[in-house]
Amino acid sequence: MTPETRVAVITGAASGIGRALAVHYAHRGVHSVIGTFPGDPHDPEETLRLVTDAGGQGVVHEVDVRSTPSVDAFAERALAEYGRLDYAVANAGILRNSPLGEMTDERWEDMLDVDLTGVLRTLRAGSARMTGGGAMVAVSSIAGGVYGWEEHAHYAAAKAGVLGLIRSVAAELGPRGIRANAVIPGLIETPQSLDPVNSLGPDGLQRAGLEIPWGRVGRPEEVASVIGFLTSEDASYVTGQSLIVDGGLTIKMRA
Secondary structure (H helix, E strand, C coil), X not given: CCCCCCEEEEXXXXXXXXXXXXXXXXXXXXXXXXXXXXXXXXXXXXXXXXXXXXXXXXXXXECCCCCHHHHHHHHHHHHHHHXXXXXXXXXXXXXXXXXXXXXXXXXXXXXXXXXXXXHHHHHHHHHHCCCCCEEEEEECCHHHHCECCCCEHHHHHHHHHHHHHHHXXXXXXXXXXXXXXXXXXXXXXXXXXXXXXXXXXXXXXXXXXXXXXXXXXXXXXXXXXHHHHHHCHHHCCCCCCEEEECCCHHHCCCC
16 A cells, blocks of 8 residues: 555445445555445455456455444454545445335334434444545435435435435534535436335336436446545535436426
8 A cells, every 4th residue: 555545435335336336446546345234145255356356455344334333343444454544435225115004113213224324323433533534425315315205205214314414424524624425326227226126126227217318227337436536536625515416317307
């Protein structure tokens, strides 16, 4: 490592946007701690292989964002491996379908524990270990961040909460030289959105893509590059913001 090398922790990096971000960082010379949930069916070692193939460095670390000690140990891994932490990306999330009439307290609390409180834990642990400034990004969603989504009230509530959390964290940590922003992905082809039970599934994504001004759904790499920008010095005066990455979906007037 050189003094200019940056180090990132990324939750939910075994697939999708998190994997794409680790590879993006590898191309930029940023080392990554690749966070993976033990129950995730996707292989984080594949993420590490892609990082290595891109000329980067990284380590895989199991983390459960529902647990404060687990998230603290995850952030601490960056210091143990590389001696510093510069970027923290709260990407881990779950998606579950639940009509309001079937929305138990347990379903509600499980969702918020991962998709909102898990973000808090990641930002808190990351910022505590940033000594020379830094940048943090949380992944929200157009469901909650912009739109409502039937049968997903718990998910939308969590993703809307992420935006308020980011604005407040940015105001608090700005004096320490730590920036905090959110991305609001639209319809992105990830394992989560390809789930036909809890999300749109392949056919639903294909149909939805026809309604997007850009003519298709997005790719994980297209969100990852925006996160990369927000954590880079190119965004040195950007904090407390929520950037929509949706191919124009949210600006198209419906007939």
